[in-house]
Each structure stands twice: as structure tokens, then as C-alpha cells.
Amino acid sequence: MPSSPRSLPFLAATGLLALALTGCASATPAASTPTAAVTTLAGDITVYAAASLKTTFTELAASFEAEHPGTSVALNFAGSSDLVTQIVEGAPADVFASADTKNMTKLTEAALAEGDPVDFATNVLEIAVPPGNPAGITDFASLAGPDVKLVVCAPEVPCGSATVAVATAAGITLSPVSEESSVTDVLGKVTSGEADAGLVYVTDVTAAGDAVEGIEFDESAEAVNTYPIVALKDSASADVAQAFVDFVAGQAGQDVLRAAGFGAP
Amino acid sequence: MRPSPNGYSGVPRWVLAVAAVGAAFVLLPLLAMVLRVNWAEFVPLISSESSVAALLLSLRTSLAATALCVIFGVPMALVLARTDFWGQKVLRSLVLLPLVLPPVVGGIALLYTFGRRGLLGQTFELLGIEIAFSTTAVVIAQTFVALPFLVLSLEGALRTVGSRYEAVGATLGASPTTVLRRITLPLVLPAVLSGAVLSFARALGEFGATLTFAGSLQGTTRTLPLEIYLQRETDPDTAVALSLVLVVVAIVIVSLAHRTGAPSRRRARVLS
Numbered sequence: 001m002p003s004s005p006r007s008l009p010f011l012a013a014t015g016l017l018a019l020a021l022t023g024c025a026s027a028t029p030a031a032s033t034p035t036a037a038v039t040t041l042a043g044d045i046t047v048y049a050a051a052s053l054k055t056t057f058t059e060l061a062a063s064f065e066a067e068h069p070g071t072s073v074a075l076n077f078a079g080s081s082d083l084v085t086q087i088v089e090g091a092p093a094d095v096f097a098s099a100d101t102k103n104m105t106k107l108t109e110a111a112l113a114e115g116d117p118v119d120f121a122t123n124v125l126e127i128a129v130p131p132g133n134p135a136g137i138t139d140f141a142s143l144a145g146p147d148v149k150l151v152v153c154a155p156e157v158p159c160g161s162a163t164v165a166v167a168t169a170a171g172i173t174l175s176p177v178s179e180e181s182s183v184t185d186v187l188g189k190v191t192s193g194e195a196d197a198g199l200v201y202v203t204d205v206t207a208a209g210d211a212v213e214g215i216e217f218d219e220s221a222e223a224v225n226t227y228p229i230v231a232l233k234d235s236a237s238a239d240v241a242q243a244f245v246d247f248v249a250g251q252a253g254q255d256v257l258r259a260a261g262f263g264a265p
Numbered sequence: 266m267r268p269s270p271n272g273y274s275g276v277p278r279w280v281l282a283v284a285a286v287g288a289a290f291v292l293l294p295l296l297a298m299v300l301r302v303n304w305a306e307f308v309p310l311i312s313s314e315s316s317v318a319a320l321l322l323s324l325r326t327s328l329a330a331t332a333l334c335v336i337f338g339v340p341m342a343l344v345l346a347r348t349d350f351w352g353q354k355v356l357r358s359l360v361l362l363p364l365v366l367p368p369v370v371g372g373i374a375l376l377y378t379f380g381r382r383g384l385l386g387q388t389f390e391l392l393g394i395e396i397a398f399s400t401t402a403v404v405i406a407q408t409f410v411a412l413p414f415l416v417l418s419l420e421g422a423l424r425t426v427g428s429r430y431e432a433v434g435a436t437l438g439a440s441p442t443t444v445l446r447r448i449t450l451p452l453v454l455p456a457v458l459s460g461a462v463l464s465f466a467r468a469l470g471e472f473g474a475t476l477t478f479a480g481s482l483q484g485t486t487r488t489l490p491l492e493i494y495l496q497r498e499t500d501p502d503t504a505v506a507l508s509l510v511l512v513v514v515a516i517v518i519v520s521l522a523h524r525t526g527a528p529s530r531r532r533a534r535v536l537s
Binding site: 021156181195 | 376484
């Protein structure tokens with residue numbers, strides 16, 4: 001490489017580019033080329049969605065793109081609090097779908113939402129046990145058994161606060177062997193057989209298929225998690241973003257969500 | 266700029282400029298974090314019950330992991346540096362694999378080894394040892410990721426020091442164990458120490474394998490990095506304050522390693 005001083009700005013720019021690329025954002029906010037019909041939707045959007053929406057939103061994004069050929073939907077899945085932190089710090093998102101109202105409130109309080117969030121799904125807790133149910137779990141009360149290795153979410157995360165609410169309402173003291181930071185970590189401990197039982201969402205049990213067995217319990221109604229979705233203010237394709245929100249809240253979206261185990265809002 | 270000891274400083278200006286960009290890349294994030302610390306609440310934040318429990322657990326498990334690294338790492342480095350056998354190169358790469366393996370992968374591998382349904386899980390269960398969700402699991406995860414650091418630095422030192430003194434000792438009638446105890450180990454002691462410090466640092470920072478393999482429970486398995494990860498969900502101030510604590514501990518450790526490592530290099534140069 002020549003050591004001419006001219007190459008310096010280039011190298012510095014490369015460094016800055018590397019800095020810019022280290023973020024998780026995968027958005028390309030540039031608008032795509034307009035399609036033939038002027039009235040059709042066109043544009044690229046990036047949807048930030050809670051990790052529990054991975055399967056459903058991947059499917060919904062594909063059918064949305066099929067319905068509106070001029071659009072492209074990029075998806076970013078992570079914990080709701082991670083996502084809201086990234087958006088508040090300036091990540092280029094066009095739509096945010098949260099797994100709880102608390103994190104959505106953080107976004108609306110930062111005045112980043114375009115209009116009011118729409119509730120589009122609900123989720124409740126379910127007991128997940130390894131296939132064959134080795135510890136013989138039957139209901140919520142049996143989770144407190146002395147030899148049961150129970151794994152739950154930590155109270156700091158949404159699934160954990162739901163766990164606390166359910167346990168309090170049932171009047172049962174749980175003594176888990178681990179309090180995980182995410183529901184996927186709880187599920188992982190159950191599918192691997194490390195834990196005898198875990199408290200996860202109904203949709204996680206559905207998605208895990210044969211890897212776990214689910215045990216529903218009445219007390220789960222004490223903590224119903226509501227999923228809100230909203231388009232963001234600074235979106236470069238505001239109409240596409242709003243159309244995607246309407247699509248998720250509409251019949252097509254609801255059918256997919258219901259099939260995955262989500263409840264009606 | 267000060268000239269280097271041998272009187273030649275041939276670093277072109279543009280290299281310095283690029284190096285400065287690289288240094289800024291490493292230092293700016295640290296600075297950005299320090300700027301976010303809530304200093305008014307700093308002491309209460311880091312002295313909360315859960316923070317102290319996490320810090321103590323981290324120190325305790327990292328020390329145990331470091332001891333295991335020394336116990337197993339020193340013989341491993343000796344075998345790699347002083348013996349010659351078929352497949353040694355492959356073995357060395359495999360042993361050092363945890364260095365480059367994503368910690369989550371390490372955690373999964375450990376789960377399938379020491380987990381309840383793992384390769385050795387049944388054996389341990391028969392012996393009455395429960396590893397799942399115990400502090401032992403944390404130490405195992407930390408040892409797994411930290412061991413290569415000790416093996417790598419010690420093996421390098423052993424090769425640099427050479428085996429001349431050992432050969433002389435052996436011809437004078439010393440048994441292999443005597444040679445090891447009286448000649449080899451004293452020669453490479455600084456490298457053992459710096460390797461141990463590096464292992465300790467790596468164990469202290471262990472996150473992925475612990476999360477995957479050991480779980481997370483205050484006082485039992487929730488080490489400082491796991492506590493930071495969890496607090497970030499609800500209490501970013503605590504997470505940032507604890508991160509700073511971890512950074513300070515890391516800086517102290519790195520400077521310690523630098524100091525203990527230096528004499529070995531100097532002596533190695535004299536000997537070779």
C-alpha cells in the first residue's frame with residue numbers, strides 16, 4: 001500500500017464504517033424503485049419484534065411482501081427491552097412489536113411512536129416438562145415439590161414478572177434452581193433435560209414441538225401478557241410501516257398468530 | 266517521540282495514524298461507558314445485595330477455575346512443549362479450541378458432557394455429585410474457557426527457555442521429577458504466574474458457557490457478567506456501574522500479568 005497522505009482519510013473512513021457496522025441494525029432505509037402503479041405500496045421497512053414472535057413474524061413478513069410486491073420487510077428479533085433500548089439509541093426501525101406493554105411504554109414516553117400502539121396478541125404461561133415428564137409434574141402446585149428442578153425467568157424480565165404474579169395469586173412459593181434472563185434459556189434447560197420443569201409461554205411450548213410436553217394450568221390467567229405493535233415516527237416509508245401494522249392486527253395476521261398459540265388481544 | 270532502545274524507530278507516519286484510529290476504536294467505547302455512569306448513585310448501586318453476591322461468587326469461582334487451570338494446564342503445556350508424538354499438532358489445536366470457540370458452543374458441549382443426560386452425567390449422579398445448576402458447573406465452564414490461556418503462554422515460555430539446563434541436570438543424575446521440580450518449573454515460574462493471571466481474567470469474564478450450562482441463581486450461579494446482563498433489562502444504571510467494576514478489575518489483572526510476565530521474557534532472551 002502506498003504511504004501517500006491521501007490514503008489516510010480513506011483509512012479513517014474505513015475505521016468509522018467499521019464502527020457504524022458493529023451495531024445490530026440491518027436496515028437499508030433507502031426507498032426502492034417505484035413500481036408501475038403509483039397507488040401501490042413501495043418501500044423497505046425494518047421491523048423490530050420480540051424474540052417470541054420470530055416464527056409468526058417471519059411468516060407474516062413473507063405474506064406481506066407477496067401481497068405488496070413493491071415492499072421489502074427486514075426483521076430483527078431480540079428481547080423487547082433490548083430492542084427498545086436500540087431504538088431509543090437511534091437504531092433505524094420502522095415498526096416495533098413488543099412482548100409487553102412496559103417496553104412499549106418506554107418507546108411512547110420517548111415520543112418515538114407514530115400514533116397509539118395497537119394490541120395484537122396475548123400470551124399466557126404454561127408449564128414445560130421434558131418428554132416423558134420424569135418428575136411427574138401435574139399442576140402448578142406440584143412445581144413446588146422438594147425434588148423438582150424448576151427453572152423460571154428472572155423477575156426482571158417479562159416472563160419472570162408473569163411468573164411472580166401467577167405464584168403470588170396461587171399462594172405458592174416456588175424455589176427455582178435457576179432464574180434465566182430469557183424464556184428461550186428456560187426452554188433450553190427443559191429441552192436438554194437439565195431441568196424437570198420450566199415456566200414458559202404457551203407459544204414456546206407450541207413452537208418446541210416434540211422437544212417438550214406442555215401442561216396448562218388455571219392460574220396462568222392471572223398474568224396475561226399483551227403484545228402491542230406500533231409504527232415509528234421517523235420511518236422513511238411511513239405508509240408501508242403502517243400497512244404492516246394493520247396487516248398484523250388484521251385477519252391474516254391474527255390467523256397466523258392464533259395458529260402459533262397466541263390469544264386474541 | 267522517544268527512540269526505541271535499539272536506536273531505530275522506523276514506523277511510518279501513516280502507520281501511527283492508523284494505529285491511533287485502532288486505539289480510539291478500543292478506548293472510545295470504554296470512555297462512552299464511563300460517561301454513562303451515574304456517579305451520585307455509584308456506591309449504592311455496586312453495593313446492593315445482589316451485586317455483592319455476584320462479585321463474591323465471580324471471585325470465588327474464578328480463583329477455583331484458575332487453580333484447576335494450573336493443576337491441569339502445567340502438565341499439558343509440558344507434554345506439548347517437551348514431547349514429540351504422532352498427532353501432537355492436531356492435539357494442540359484441539360486443546361486450544363476453546364480460545365476461538367463461541368462460549369455458547371462451549372456451554373452446549375459441556376452440557377452434553379456433564380449435564381444430567383450428558384456423557385458423564387450418569388456417572389456423576391451415581392457418585393452423588395450434582396453438577397446441574399450448581400456452583401461446580403460455573404467453575405467447570407470457567408476452567409474450560411480459561412485453560413488454553415495458561416497452556417498457550419506456558420508452552421511458549423517452555424519452548425523459548427529451551428531444554429539445555431534440563432539436559433545437563435539429567436546427565437548429572439537427576440530424576441525427571443527432580444529436573445521438573447528444581448530446573449524447569451523455577452525457570453518458567455513467571456510464565457506460570459502470568460498464564461494464571463490471564464486465565465483468572467478470562468474466567469472472570471466468562472458469560473456464554475455459564476449461561477448455557479450452569480443457569481443463573483443469585484449466590485449460586487449468577488456471576489458478575491450474568492448479573493450485568495440481567496440488570497440491563499430493568500436497571501441500566503446498575504448494569505453500567507457493575508460493568509465499570511469489571512473493567513477496573515480487568516485493568517488491574519492485565520497490568521499484573523504484564524508485570525509478572527516481563528521477567529520471564531527478559532530471562533528467556535538471556536538464555537536463548
